[in-house]
Amino acid sequence: MLVQKTITMLSLVLWQIPNQPSDPDSACKKEAYDSDSLQCVSQNKETANHALYQAHLYDITGGFLFDPGHCDYASGQMSLSVDADRCGCDFVSSYEQSRLPIMREVERSVLGCDYGGTSWTTRVQADGIAKILNLQAGVNHLDVGSGSGWPALFLARSSGCDVTLVDIPMIALSLANQRVAEEGLDNQCRAIVASGAALPFAAGAFDSLSHSDVLCCLPEKMEMLQECRRVVRSQAAMLFTVISISPGLAQADYAQAVEAGPPFIEAPAEYSQMVRESGWRIIGRQDVTADFAVSLRTLVATMTARADEIAAAIGADELLEQKQHRQSQILAVEKGLLKREIFHCLAV
Numbered sequence: 001m002l003v004q005k006t007i008t009m010l011s012l013v014l015w016q017i018p019n020q021p022s023d024p025d026s027a028c029k030k031e032a033y034d035s036d037s038l039q040c041v042s043q044n045k046e047t048a049n050h051a052l053y054q055a056h057l058y059d060i061t062g063g064f065l066f067d068p069g070h071c072d073y074a075s076g077q078m079s080l081s082v083d084a085d086r087c088g089c090d091f092v093s094s095y096e097q098s099r100l101p102i103m104r105e106v107e108r109s110v111l112g113c114d115y116g117g118t119s120w121t122t123r124v125q126a127d128g129i130a131k132i133l134n135l136q137a138g139v140n141h142l143d144v145g146s147g148s149g150w151p152a153l154f155l156a157r158s159s160g161c162d163v164t165l166v167d168i169p170m171i172a173l174s175l176a177n178q179r180v181a182e183e184g185l186d187n188q189c190r191a192i193v194a195s196g197a198a199l200p201f202a203a204g205a206f207d208s209l210s211h212s213d214v215l216c217c218l219p220e221k222m223e224m225l226q227e228c229r230r231v232v233r234s235q236a237a238m239l240f241t242v243i244s245i246s247p248g249l250a251q252a253d254y255a256q257a258v259e260a261g262p263p264f265i266e267a268p269a270e271y272s273q274m275v276r277e278s279g280w281r282i283i284g285r286q287d288v289t290a291d292f293a294v295s296l297r298t299l300v301a302t303m304t305a306r307a308d309e310i311a312a313a314i315g316a317d318e319l320l321e322q323k324q325h326r327q328s329q330i331l332a333v334e335k336g337l338l339k340r341e342i343f344h345c346l347a348v
């Protein structure tokens with residue numbers, strides 16, 4: 001017990017993510033996407049889904065990665081393993097807005113990168129993920145709830161590892177695909193529409209795994225953790241971030257935390273317990289709520305400073321709604337109702 005505690009504390013000390021990016025000049029910047037090129041995706045989801053599978057699933061069906069038992073397909077006809085509309089949270093409009101030049105600037109000022117990120121993972125934390133997971137060429141990494149590629153594509157580019165992205169909204173994966181093509185990462189990256197709670201991969205297919213603020217965005221937390229465990233090899237590492245409700249809150253504070261937090265912030269048990277019960281051992285845990293608060297304040301400050309440009313791009317009402325939501329999150333964090341943590345786990 002004491003040994004276990006000492007090891008945990010030791011790894012916590014060794015494992016603090018630094019405050020500065022390792023390479024501040026790295027080209028973590030992309031011009032806005034051409035909105036016309038993506039219209040077909042939102043207008044014709046089925047065709048676009050099929051095209052995505054053709055491009056990014058066929059190439060691995062013959063390999064060890066793909067497990068037909070976990071994906072609904074027959075006689076060469078690919079179909080989705082999930083209903084594309086069955087996503088825990090609605091991120092579609094966030095991904096649509098993320099293509100706008102002003103929103104890319106806002107994202108750069110808040111996170112330090114512009115992949116259309118919808119988590120609170122900063123550039124510095126992404127550097128930390130690569131280091132802690134020892135990502136490098138030859139490592140086969142899975143990012144669940146990858147969105148439009150933050151931080152998965154950044155990890156592929158900065159470390160040289162192979163990355164598989166999994167998420168549900170087509171637009172997110174299309175944006176990721178576009179960036180993959182533009183950055184010439186085709187040989188390293190693939191994007192697949194699937195639920196984190198029903199991954200279409202064979203057992204032990206991956207060397208490492210990450211997810212950023214995904215568990216607080218879907219109801220099937222245990223299922224996702226179990227699926228994550230199933231698809232990695234023994235002793236593989238998983239690093240994830242999650243926003244949760246501080247323990248022991250009075251009823252009114254709890255209600256405020258639920259209101260301010262991500263849509264599925266309520267969890268049936270502590271994450272440490274769920275992680276252990278799904279076949280993982282926690283070897284590091286870092287509270288990054290202070291960084292989360294800084295990002296939120298930077299976002300609100302940028303929304304205020306660039307209000308005219310943002311309102312012109314997304315509409316004044318939308319801007320007001322987003323700003324009020326972020327302000328409510330700041331209040332909840334300042335009151336100690338919400339926390340954001342990084343977990344580093346090993347598959348047992």
Ligand SMILES: C[S@@+](CC[C@H](N)C(=O)[O-])C[C@H]1O[C@@H](n2cnc3c(N)ncnc32)[C@H](O)[C@@H]1O
Nearest residue numbers: 088117118119145146147150195196212213218
């Ligand atoms: C907070 S966002 C993080 C996205 C991205 N990783 C990032 O850091 O910007 C959470 C993501 O989880 C995805 N998600 C929600 N439910 C999911 C599910 N059942 N399976 C896979 N992804 C899911 C959402 O679509 C969204 O893209």
